[in-house]
Amino acid sequence: MNPKKLIWQIFPPLLLVFVTAMLLLSALVANRYSRFFVDYVSRELLLRAKVLEPELAKLIEERQWVLLGGIAERLASGGDVRVTLVSLQGEFLADSLGHLSAAEELAGLEEIQRAIQGESLAVQRFGFTEQREMLYVARPVLIGVHPVGVVRIGVPLDYYTEMLSWTRPAIAGLALGLGLAAALASLLVVRRVSIPLEEIQKQAQAFAQGDLTVRLPGFESLELDRLSRALNLMAKQLEDRFETIDRQKCEQEAIFAGIGEGLLVLDPEGRITNLNPAAMEILSLGDAYKKKLVEIVRNPALETFVQKTLLLETPVTAQIEIYQTDKVVRATGTALTDGKGRQIGVLLALYDLTHLLRLENVRKEFVANVSHELKTPITAIKGFVETLQDGAKDDPAELERFLAIIARQTGRLEMIVEDLLSLARIEQDGFEQAMERERTDLKELCKGALQLCQPNAKAKGISLILEEGEPHKLEINPRLVEQALINLLDNAIKYSGKGKEVRIGWFRSNQNWSLEVKDQGLGIPVEALPRIFERFYRVDKARSGNDLSTGLGLSIVKNIMKLHKGRVEVESQLGKGSSFRLLFPLD
Template sequence: MAGLWTPLENWSLQKRFQWRGFRPSAVPLVLVAIDDRSIARLGRLPWDRRRFAQLLDRLEGAAVVGIDVLFSEPTAQDALLARAIARQGRVVLAAARTPTSVRLEPVPPLAEVSAGIGDIGAGIFGENLQLRTALVVPKSPGSDLEVETFGTVIARLYASLAGLSQPSVPDRIWLNWPGPARSLPSVSAIDVLEGKVAPARFADQIVLVGVTATAVDALITPFDTQASGIALHWTVVDNLLGNSALAPWPGWLTGLVAVMSALGLGFLLTGRPGWLQLTITLAWAAGWVGLAVVLFWRSSIWLPLAAPAGALILAGGFSLIEGEQRTARRLEIQRERRKAQQAVTDSLATALVAATGDGRIYFQNPASAPFFPENRSTPFLGEQLQALGWLSAEQWAEAQAALGSGQPSQRQVNLGERDYRLRLVPLSQDEQVGGILCAIEDITAQLELERLRQQMLGMLSHDIRSPLTNIRGFAELLKISPPSSDIELEEMVDPILSSAERVQGLVSDFLALARIESPAFDLKVQPLSVQARLRPLMAELRPQAEARHSRLVAEDWPKEPLIIAADPLRFDQIFMNLLTNALKYGPDSQTIRVRLSLDSPWVAIAVIDEGFGIPDAALERIWEPFYRVKTAQTEGIPGTGLGLAITRKLVELHTGSIAVTSNPGQGSCFSVRFRQQNLAPDP
């Protein structure tokens, strides 16, 4: 028996032992217990072997004496104990082995006079219900020795001395435990040594001498969680001599009974009402359990219980619960469908609100909570949809008219600073409008994208088409009327080059913004000196400034280097954009100052110009892609509207910040802040 049924069957067998209780033995067995009282009087083991010699003299009339104590170490009292063993003449000694398989035999003087030697090694398995009667132990390197267990040797010796037929000893026996260890007939070793037990008590008895003191052994039996090993040897002797070992059914017969019982019960239950199926199944299973208990109690026959009874219950239960399972499956599918629908509505970014035909709300998903007063997640039953103020009275009347005809209604509404699309869909019931589903979708981002798209199209139509028109016009002019001099050639080629540079700059800005917003974009950050990076940038732009009679000035630069962690290339790009803008959007003869300051833990870099300035209404929008400030002074200045958007994105990727202040007609101040570093810059 294997698999699922084995632990259940062993458990049921243990329960049958406990229900039965103590079973008197027909074998003359007496236990001389080295108990707690004996150890308290004579000390802990090992005892002086003279004690065992005295004990054997008291047991002179015993049929067989088995001593479950190891005598593997020689002592000065071995000769005295050997004479006592020889006088008794029917003593079985114990042998064992260490965890490293070292054989522990009785010392030769004792082994030579003993009537037999039995192994007290484990050999027990299967939830302590089975025992191997012969054990294979190492004898010498490369060879093994088969020895019999302690109880087996005692049983064979007693049968031989008593003139009985030798007990049948299989390779393994199913132990029929007699009862709790405390219920075994026993006397204390100290009482025997002190003469308190009459010698007649042991006449013609099998006497087992063993340790029962607390915490010496930890044998688990169906009756005890901590019994001594001598209880096992007692059970083996009792089972072999009394022919009382359990007689289990063969595994194949158990399986056959389980299958036939299930088939027969299934046939019997077919077509019967559920209550009758349950009654028949329980009655059949109870009858089998009762039979198993009676046979075990009366004849020590182990009739399988778990597998047949389980098969009966399963067979009967299957037909009983099959209909319930179908119903449960239907209900589960409905529940799962509702859960899926709930999960879908809960995960939607679109707010959903359902109301009855007259506008009373009965459902909303989490996304709709911000649209209710006080951000309420659960509306009051009967709250009116139209009372929330999403639509005016006139719009609500128009929507109701459309819904009444079965048509959806859609409106774009502005709530606070966001734009929403409000869609009302009729919910049909019996071909009539039974309710309203209101979907509220935030379209602010869509409208913003549309605005950017329009800006981009406007920019493309002007900033790309105009230079391309110039390039084409001058190219056609060159083809039709070749220049007659170098000066005329230069006058025709310069506009082509200028227009090409404008297109190239626009494309470069497009690509730069696309790269920065790509997830794969990566900064190569390293420590750098702000002063060391700004000096060459200002030197590069100084010729352009001087051409317009303007100056680039370093203001309040500390002598000590200000160290930040930044990507050198992107740092240069940030301040090249800001300095170029300061030159482009300012008059001639202005002073552009680059001011450095330390506001620990931040390094602030300010670019201050005396340019045209930025109107207050445009201060927040200058960071938007494609946005350009349109004033009389900036009209005609080429640009894509992407420079500041790129600059702000690069600063934020460095975990920095950028801000602007401006006075129209007086100039602007762009301030960039980076976190200060204490590391030395790379050379």
């Protein structure tokens, strides 16, 4: 199908109709003109015959044929008009042409017969006597009411034909001109309709291409104006709906991309059609679009879960271990359906349980460690108390020794409780915001920690050395940072032998200020370094029973540095010692 413009569908038929109508009108006018001419000539001829009727009737009655011929010639007026007089029996009486009509069969002519019967009649036919097209008019000649003969007047139609030869082209030309004028007018009318329609079509194409900001103007035609208003309203509604859809799409994409859970959308064949960054991280995926999940993630449990989700219409939940990333996830699969209820895929939600499980393990380990750390001194205290109750209190030497042990274990309990309270206070919500800060001189801070640890160092024969750096003040909480330094110094003293040195100092490195504690102690195994900041973790568990430390010191140090937006670094070599650095960001 080859569509055409509206103007070429309407204008040619209208032009054809107008031209045809005008041609028919010209033919009708020419016919009416011809009939008018015939009627007019017939009336004139009959009137001329009626004027001479009395004289003709008298001569016919008196049988004055010669005089009748003269009257016939006079009636013909010497022109091309032919006058013939006929008796009631159809016999020739006289003629303006003389006796040429005597040979004609006048009685059989229609106009003669009708005139004999008392009626007037006009006929057109070819005259054999005249050898031309003629108009004959016949009427009876009456005396009173009685006919006595017939007078027939004939006029050649040459003049009429000549008149029509120039009137018909004029009429046809006029009709054609009127038709063309009407066609031009119709063209203008069609253009007045087609131009707005073309404008509407142009704007409709703009709407189809997504440009909904343009608006159609108003039109003079009520129907076109209503159409324009309807299209403008449609464009406004579509624009609003598209804006709503775009906004919802952006919101959904932001939620999809920003949600912590891993989300994947699979088609009915198990191919990935969409996934968010969390899913890519959990499953360690790269370019996975349109790839089957079970082919790029080799995990039997996940494969079984996906197949089960594709088969069932109800949500499916399972806990799956992802070997590629050492993660454990809680997977939930939900079938996706269209408006007709047909399944179009599934949505997989992967919630990473790794951190929670790790926290749960830490919690269990913490409870076990706290129980162990509390049970050891409590068991010792209880045992010595029972020994004293059994009679050892009566021995002054044993009493003194047992009381000293009980006091030492009580001190250990006190240290554990104080460290737990310190750790709980540091980790509680809002502590960082409420923490007071002040500009503190690093030299004074290190000297204060050094002085507090001096008695323990002196008791073990260890030298504490202050290595002064560039004078500087930091915006910190001095009490907490001093506690961190004391914890590091205590550990250094505890694990260093007699005659060793422990150094404390400060310096600027890269984008940080560093407070450093170095010892010449036993050192820490490489495999233990990642865990030394865990609560209650000890490198040498065999010594924990005789160790008065709580196992919380380094964990407290780590949390204090977190409060100051800093971090702790450690370097250690077995048999050579360890170096701990507290790194504070530059002011």
